[in-house]
Amino acid sequence: MHDMQHEHHECVECPIRHRAVCSRCDAAELHKLEQIKYYRSYQAGQTVIWSGDRMDFVASVVSGIATLTQTLEDGRRQMVGLLLPSDFVGRPGRATAAYDVTATTDLVMCCFRKRPFEELMLSTPHVAQRLLEMTLDELDAAREWMLLLGRKTAREKIASLLAIIARRDATLRLRAPKGQLVFDLPLTREEMADYLGLTLETVSRQISALKRDGVIILDGKRHVTIPDLERLMEEAGDDSDGGVPE
Amino acid sequence: MHDMQHEHHECVECPIRHRAVCSRCDAAELHKLEQIKYYRSYQAGQTVIWSGDRMDFVASVVSGIATLTQTLEDGRRQMVGLLLPSDFVGRPGRATAAYDVTATTDLVMCCFRKRPFEELMLSTPHVAQRLLEMTLDELDAAREWMLLLGRKTAREKIASLLAIIARRDATLRLRAPKGQLVFDLPLTREEMADYLGLTLETVSRQISALKRDGVIILDGKRHVTIPDLERLMEEAGDDSDGGVPE
DNA sequence: TTCCTGGCTTGATCTTAATCAAAGCGTTCG
DNA sequence: CGAACGCTTTGATTAAGATCAAGCCAGGAA
Numbered sequence: 001m002h003d004m005q006h007e008h009h010e011c012v013e014c015p016i017r018h019r020a021v022c023s024r025c026d027a028a029e030l031h032k033l034e035q036i037k038y039y040r041s042y043q044a045g046q047t048v049i050w051s052g053d054r055m056d057f058v059a060s061v062v063s064g065i066a067t068l069t070q071t072l073e074d075g076r077r078q079m080v081g082l083l084l085p086s087d088f089v090g091r092p093g094r095a096t097a098a099y100d101v102t103a104t105t106d107l108v109m110c111c112f113r114k115r116p117f118e119e120l121m122l123s124t125p126h127v128a129q130r131l132l133e134m135t136l137d138e139l140d141a142a143r144e145w146m147l148l149l150g151r152k153t154a155r156e157k158i159a160s161l162l163a164i165i166a167r168r169d170a171t172l173r174l175r176a177p178k179g180q181l182v183f184d185l186p187l188t189r190e191e192m193a194d195y196l197g198l199t200l201e202t203v204s205r206q207i208s209a210l211k212r213d214g215v216i217i218l219d220g221k222r223h224v225t226i227p228d229l230e231r232l233m234e235e236a237g238d239d240s241d242g243g244v245p246e
Numbered sequence: 247m248h249d250m251q252h253e254h255h256e257c258v259e260c261p262i263r264h265r266a267v268c269s270r271c272d273a274a275e276l277h278k279l280e281q282i283k284y285y286r287s288y289q290a291g292q293t294v295i296w297s298g299d300r301m302d303f304v305a306s307v308v309s310g311i312a313t314l315t316q317t318l319e320d321g322r323r324q325m326v327g328l329l330l331p332s333d334f335v336g337r338p339g340r341a342t343a344a345y346d347v348t349a350t351t352d353l354v355m356c357c358f359r360k361r362p363f364e365e366l367m368l369s370t371p372h373v374a375q376r377l378l379e380m381t382l383d384e385l386d387a388a389r390e391w392m393l394l395l396g397r398k399t400a401r402e403k404i405a406s407l408l409a410i411i412a413r414r415d416a417t418l419r420l421r422a423p424k425g426q427l428v429f430d431l432p433l434t435r436e437e438m439a440d441y442l443g444l445t446l447e448t449v450s451r452q453i454s455a456l457k458r459d460g461v462i463i464l465d466g467k468r469h470v471t472i473p474d475l476e477r478l479m480e481e482a483g484d485d486s487d488g489g490v491p492e
Numbered sequence: 493t494t495c496c497t498g499g500c501t502t503g504a505t506c507t508t509a510a511t512c513a514a515a516g517c518g519t520t521c522g
Numbered sequence: 523c524g525a526a527c528g529c530t531t532t533g534a535t536t537a538a539g540a541t542c543a544a545g546c547c548a549g550g551a552a
Contacts (some may be wrong), residue, residue: 070393072483078396080389091382098386125371132378135385136337140344142388143326147316149395150324150443154509189530197396202509204531221517221530237318400539435500448539450501466548467500494552501546511536521526 029124036116042103055097057111058090064107065186068099069194079194080142084168088134092118105186149197152237157196158206159235162216166226181226210235275370282362288349301343303357304336310353311432314345315440325440326388330414334380338364351432395443398483403442404452405481408462412472427472456481 039062042048048066049055061083068081068089080099083089089101092114121128148160169183185192189200189207196203210216215235217225226232285308288294294312295301307329314327314335326345329335335347338360367374394406415429431438435453439446456462461481463471472478 068389070389072393072397074483076397078393080392093379093382099389121375122371125368125374128371128374128378129367132374132381133339135378135381136339139381139385139388142385142392143314143316143345146326146388146392146395147318147324149392151318151322188528199510200530201511201532205509208531237320434498445540446500447502447541451539454501496551497549499547501544503544504542506539506541508538508540509536510538512534514531514533516531517529519527519529522524 029120032116032120033112036113036120038111038113040109040111042107042109044103044105044107046103046107048101048103048107048109049097051097051100053097054095055090056114058088058092058114058117059109059111061085061087061089062108062110064103064105066107066109067102067104067191067194069102070099077194078197079191081138082195088131090114092121092131104188104191154196154198154202154206155209155235156237157198158192158203158210159215159232160238161192161196162210162224162226163229163232163236163238166224166229166232181229183224185222185224275366275373278362278366279358282359282366284357284359286355286357288353288355290349290351290353292349292353294347294349294353294355295343297343297346299343300341301336302360304334304338304360304363305355305357307331307333307335308354308356310349310351312353312355313348313350313437313440315348316345323440324443325437327384328441334377336360338367338377350434350437400442400444400448400452401455401481402483403444404438404449404456405461405478406484407438407442408456408470408472409475409478409482409484412470412475412478427475429470431468431470 040048040059042064051070063085066083066089067079068083069077069079071077083101089109091098121131148157152160165186166181166183170181187195189203192198193200193203207216207218211218214227215231217227219225286294286305288310290310297316309331312329312335313325314329315323315325317323329347335355337344367377394403398406411432412427412429416427433441435446435449438444439449442449453462453464457464460473461477463473465471
């Protein structure tokens with residue numbers, strides 16, 4: 001419809017191009033990307049791909065939320081990734097999925113056929129460089145998550161998760177991070193439990209406790225208000241690292 | 247001494263070049279690397295760098311073992327990385343260390359000054375591509391680790407750690423992974439506890455239990471024999487994923 | 493040799509979160 | 523409308539691992 005705006009419009013529509021490519025884009029590259037790209041939609045609860053399945057694309061979340069989970073034979077589940085809009089899924093150079101990918105809300109992904117995408121990466125260095133940056137960010141997030149799983153109490157885990165969601169949500173909406181934060185929990189109690197390495201009963205109890213103590217205000221089961229972000233961060237037990245340097 | 251062998255010798259000496267660069271090396275690039283590279287040695291127990299400190303290099307482990315740890319204000323510690331020879335440390339594009347890095351054995355690292363290394367990355371695409379691959383491997387390892395921290399029992403955690411060390415050790419020594427495996431634990435009980443999100447007492451008890459049950463044979467406190475790797479893997483509870491594809 | 497010291501083991505007890513169980517609430521479906 | 527279902531809350535009990543507390547053992551120093 002707006003031909004003159006086409007390229008810019010594509011950037012907004014498709015975060016991978018915005019985040020990984022467009023910052024230093026080039027007409028020939030954009031044209032190649034255009035040819036290997038397609039969209040897929042999933043309903044809430046649908047599985048995008050099972051661990052071990054052939055995966056012939058890489059993708060970026062356009063809207064909605066997806067999770068990566070791992071499962072032990074006896075059914076114990078651990079979430080290992082939470083994908084919000086603009087996050088990247090899939091690994092260049094690997095044929096099969098390493099995790100179950102599930103849509104927890106209605107989900108739209110922008111996919112790129114894997115083989116041509118890999119070829120594009122070889123010929124356009126800044127795509128690999130941008131992808132490296134994003135992967136390093138994910139690795140940092142994973143290590144923060146490891147601290148949570150290994151050493152935090154149930155209450156601290158819940159507070160940490162709420163802080164993480166509030167922060168990412170605020171970033172997505174470009175809200176100022178000061179003052180009251182309001183958002184809807186994008187996860188069920190069970191999904192939160194899988195994120196935190198807890199049972200859903202413990203999640204429910206700790207949420208009730210935080211509510212009772214005034215750390216959060218709950219309206220219904222999903223709508224959360226954080227009256228005091230500082231307070232929540234304290235509950236999360238995160239290292240503020242204002243410590244004494246030697 | 248062996249001038250004709252110089253480049254190859256350097257590759258062996260310095261894993262980052264071997265793993266990230268040399269596979270597709272080029273004389274000019276090698277020359278640049280040579281100029282920005284230097285070695286540092288640490289004694290067992292020494293801290294390489296504290297979280298938050300300025301970090302003006304990236305590096306690769308040449309020999310010995312280093313750990314990455316995160317700490318909560320009250321002293322709870324969680325290991326988030328275990329670096330064996332050829333592993334990479336440091337993040338291009340970041341000024342300060344995000345974790346405490348500690349030498350758990352005597353350690354030699356091959357360092358590259360960060361600024362010139364970043365410039366080299368911009369001009370030599372395959373370095374960024376190789377680094378991306380390595381980072382994706384680390385991310386996979388981190389996610390496996392998250393499953394361990396969030397959902398495995400103490401016994402499974404110990405068995406998993408032993409399997410991980412046995413596997414990496416076998417890889418380093420280029421031993422055939424069949425039959426009996428023998429190795430020395432490179433970590434104290436406390437370090438194992440920090441790896442696994444347990445206390446050192448629980449680590450000790452579970453090691454004793456695995457010994458009692460014949461899953462491992464202990465000679466002294468550190469020398470371990472795995473009589474049956476299959477058995478150990480079962481104890482580790484890992485998803486063998488020989489499941490039915492749909 | 494004896495005495496330390498640091499790393500490790502083992503025991504007793506306590507706490508946290510898991511498990512088992514029941515019921516509440518809000519939607520959707522018949 | 524009422525039944526049924528999915529998600530959640532809450533309660534009672536149990537179990538896994540943490541915590542507190544001795545001791546053990548090997549190696550190094552005096």
